[in-house]
Amino acid sequence: MKTVNALLASSLISLPVLAAEPWGNADPKVGKEHHDKACVACHVRLYGGDGSKMYTRDGRLLSTQLDVLQRVATCNSQVKAGWFPEEEAEVAAYLNQQYYHFKD
Numbered sequence: 001m002k003t004v005n006a007l008l009a010s011s012l013i014s015l016p017v018l019a020a021e022p023w024g025n026a027d028p029k030v031g032k033e034h035h036d037k038a039c040v041a042c043h044v045r046l047y048g049g050d051g052s053k054m055y056t057r058d059g060r061l062l063s064t065q066l067d068v069l070q071r072v073a074t075c076n077s078q079v080k081a082g083w084f085p086e087e088e089a090e091v092a093a094y095l096n097q098q099y100y101h102f103k104d
Contacts, residue, residue: 021096022069023089031087031094038081039091055099065102068092 043051062068069092076083076091083091096102 021093022066023093026086026089026093028090028094028097031090031092034083034087034091035094038079039075042079052099055095062100063102064104065096068096068100068102
């Protein structure tokens with residue numbers, strides 16, 4: 001019985017972690033700075049205007065916060081931005097705050 005109680009208690013403790021945003025407490029303001037420096041020029045070249053159509057176009061494939069974080073990591077690798085995971089998280093937090101507004 002003690003084992004069952006211990007397992008139940010540990011699973012309840014981990015629930016807030018599972019429900020948290022995948023980028024934790026990353027700062028979206030810092031993410032905007034990274035985004036503006038490394039992303040905007042490519043997005044303008046691809047979509048014109050200010051490049052924001054990349055995030056607002058019909059048929060976009062992202063539907064969760066984790067999708068945003070994974071896409072940022074992919075773009076980081078493709079354009080060789082050189083971001084660490086913490087910086088990717090900041091950009092993902094900014095994009096979700098500014099464009100996507102995903103809750104999960």
